[in-house]
Amino acid sequence: MAIFEYAPAPESRDVVDLRSSYGLFVNGEFVEGSGKPFKTVNPATEETLAEVATATSDDVDRAVQAARKAFGVWSALPGSERAKYLFRIARIIQERARELAVLESLDNGKPIRESRDFDLPQVAAHFFYYAGWADKLEYAGFGMKPLGVAGQVIPWNFPLLMLAWKVAPALACGNTVVLKPAETTPLTALLFADICRQAELPPGVVNIVTGAGETGAAVVAHPDVDKVAFTGSTEVGRIIARTVAGTGKKLTLELGGKAANIVFEDAAIDQAVEGIVNGIFFNQGHVCCAGSRLLVQESIQDELLAALKRRVATLRVGDPLDKNTDVGAVNSAEQLAKIRRLSELGESEGAERWSPACELPERGFWFPPTLFTGVAQSHTIAREEVFGPVLSVLTFRTPAEAVEKANNTPYGLSAGVWTEKGSRILWMAERLRAGVVWANTFNKFDPASPFGGYKESGFGREGGLHGLEAYLDV
Amino acid sequence: MSRLSVRKTYKLYIGGAFPRSESGRSYPVTSAKGDFLANASLASRKDARDAVVAARKAFAGWSGATPYNRGQILYRVAEMLEGRRAQFADELGGGKRAALERVDAAIDRLVWYAGWSDKIAALHGAANPVAGPYFNLSTPEPTGVVAIVAPADPLLGLVSVVAPVIVTGNTCVVVASEPAPLPAITLAEVLATSDLPGGVVNILTGRQAELAPWLSAHMDVNGLDLTGVADPDLALSCEQAAAENLKRVARPVEEDWSADPGIGRMTRFLETKTVWHPIGV
Incomplete structure (x- = not known):
């Protein structure tokens, strides 16, 4: 799929009156x-x-x-x-x-x-x-x-x-x-x-x-x-x-959190892909409830990953003040170092790393959207919070296995479930040990809705x- | 030579517009001392029906708006009313300080109800722990079109009966205070400039005894608030007429409008919807 070229559309800084x-x-x-x-x-x-x-x-x-x-x-x-x-x-x-x-x-x-x-x-x-x-x-x-x-x-x-x-x-x-x-x-x-x-x-x-x-x-x-x-x-x-x-x-x-975003084989794939992207790349992945562990049912793994990679390749990384930008800068040098360290661990522990071709600005703190496939539950990137645009992909076969893997973390802030079957959403929601469960959506917030882990x-x-x-x- | 003032024509407020009564009638409104103030429209049965049509038309949009949006609009009404404190105090008449206090209380009442828009469901809904593998959720929903006979207190009383009905998503047709209808029409000007969609509140001025029976018997009205009906015979016949399509009826009461309003005026015109859904793989 062709990626549309955009002319830069920078928001003006003039509205801000910065003091020294x-x-x-x-x-x-x-x-x-x-x-x-x-x-x-x-x-x-x-x-x-x-x-x-x-x-x-x-x-x-x-x-x-x-x-x-x-x-x-x-x-x-x-x-x-x-x-x-x-x-x-x-x-x-x-x-x-x-x-x-x-x-x-x-x-x-x-x-x-x-x-x-x-x-x-x-x-x-x-x-x-x-x-x-x-x-x-x-x-x-x-x-x-x-x-x-x-x-x-x-x-x-x-x-x-x-x-x-x-x-x-x-x-x-x-x-x-x-x-x-x-x-x-x-x-x-x-x-x-x-x-x-x-x-x-x-x-x-x-x-x-x-x-x-x-x-x-x-x-x-x-x-x-x-x-x-x-x-x-x-x-x-x-x-x-x-x-x-x-x-x-x-x-x-x-x-912190290490949320599982669980995609069943009957899920609406395009919607799920949007939800996965939103779940992990929203705010550069600096989100405590980010869907940083994608649990995908084995039967649709190939199809879903292909669609996901296609979508991630269209993300625009760069100037935060450009209205077209999807992924901005990592907040600090320290955080960037942490994301790099954990990503290197991901590779050295045996997971497969993928990022789209992506030009990053020379100055500033940047990290490209990154997927790890072939991740095992024992891997550091499946256990530790990266707090960056890094998604670990794991697979499951049965709903019970999905629950088991999703809950296999000391964290319990949020979780996502993608399936067209309402009763299964509720069955999963009952079993997920997390304070917020998003069904066929992700990273939704409202002042009227309680949030916590x-x-x-x-x-x-x-x-x-x-x-x-x-x-x-x- | 002193300037001769330009007087306002007091009309009805229906569907966001300010029409005269289709009947072409009016009635003189006087101050407490008996001085002539204005000729108010004397609404007819046809005006009442038009108002119900407008309220019904507005219902889908208003009840479908987010509670946050409804709250923002009610708060906006309070803001607009604040900007016209002096005008309303003049119109209420009597002692200046007492009048301002009534206006301020009306503004604060709107602010109080504005905040309820996205909270009443948290108190009045429930996740019901049924004995079976079912998700079971009850949520409040607005009843529909509510006809309100407003109390004699021309501003605070009016605001106190209208705000709780609309904040939850109902739309309404209001019969304003018969002897003191002018603040109601001025309030309509406030409503019309507060992003409140036309038709959510419709205000009729005229005779209670002429309008209330038609609204009570109207088959497209779902709720009836008789708070302002002073005549017990009229209240009885209205309630009996309301039985035909089983309107939710609030009977006339004497209320102290300066007291804490509680949540009863909101819950009275709410339905409870319970959704069942199975739980299982």
Whole structure:
């Protein structure tokens, strides 16, 4: 099949007004950090975008104090008034969506098509949704008592969306927050601080402290934090769980995944191929619930793989700000090194590696869409989360074998099932040990739908009615 | 010389348009002190039927819109109403401060209901644990076209009966407060500029005793809210007429419109749909 040529269609950067340096957002003001500032780069070009303050434990302490002070005022507001602040925030996000989307793509490397059409609409919707809960908590069944100060540490893969998932329910329930964005993607969180000011949110309700792991550790360990919410790697999640052990802090964790995307022989092949591609190459595969293990029924393996390769060969990798781009830049040099290391292990352990012919830009952090076939369950690439555009293909013969293989992982965040038979979808869904099961679709999210994992993918749910429980004293 | 003001013609609101009554009739509306305010349209049986047709036509689109979309539109109505606080306060009359409080309460009520659009199903639906290999899911769905006789409270009362009916996906025909119909028509201007599809809310002004019986007996109306009917004989005959096609009926009640509304006004005009599906390889 011929690949259509596209003229570049770059989204303008003019909508973003980047400052050369950014401070911390504490008590409604931007303040300097006490640590050594760090640079955040555009992963597509390695150009430095801005210098960002590092919060030391003293800075974190000030932020927690500000949040504690604001908690009295904020939690005492009628829910209907908190709701109106959150509605304002949702509206301002909608108004400034393009600016936020471009900034997200610049700082993160994700295609503008995704930041514009997925991240930002979801961010606004999340605030809209939890705004509506703020004055309806008595109907939710978890009581109405907020926890206090929430310390929240979020990852770099969906910087603003993860902020929304954390901040919106916390504020709706009457908590105040100290949030630490990831060190490689702090900029949209800092722009969000400006949105809080435009919304005239009382000072101290939202505080944003930037920095690396040490800053996050200081947030988690702070004695006056009542609730810790973390999204990130299982490895760090374990450390956090150990840190908060015995403290009385409430904890929710949204960690890694190694989702099985299971395709039965009766599946609609073209739809399944789209779902597989979306499952693993969405956001460069930097998705905790990515469908990184394709389990295909043996009888259709050849047909499916041929169709999949044909489709993957049409993916356009390159400039994240080009509206035609499907796969953008890997977020950081570290992440690229990890993807390379695991892919090399895949080859050396005996799996067969395939990538389409694909020109990658010279500068920046890039990795081509990659498939591994002939993967065994014992292979590292079938067990460890790659968090990149790398798909491991395994096969099965019976539904029972598919369940067995899908569940053969310490993770349990998500799973996909592709079959035209409804009863089989539900039979599989009953047996899959995963927090989200997508049937004949993949990577679907909605503020009204709870998201979160089983087993070592963490605990607690974000989104929906269930998402309130994490921020109330139940 | 002082300027002579340009007065507004108060018409009906049907299918997103503002027609006069097809009957060509009107009735004088006066302030609490008895001063003439305007001639409101005196809607007829034919206007009521036209309004039902418009509401039915709008039902598929409105009930099929995502709950998120419906919530956004209701919130937009609140935004538009906020922008006209002073106008509504003037129109409500009485003490300025008290009037503004009523307008603010109406705005906040819209915000409250806007948030319910994508939440009511989480409270009012269920995954039912049946004793067998079946997936069994109950979800609420809108009843259809609801005829509402609005209470005397011309704005807060009106908003408090209309918002819960439409937020879940119903469409409605409203008979506005008979003595104070003007805020209802001004509210129609707000609705018309809030991305609310035409026909979702249709507003008639006129005589309760003339319009309510026809709406109660109309075979394409699925629900009947008699909240604003003050005459017990009229309420009884309307409820009896509603029995013909088994409309869901809300009987007249005295309500304190400033109190927490609860969710009863939404659930009253919801159907529960339960879907069974086998589970097995």
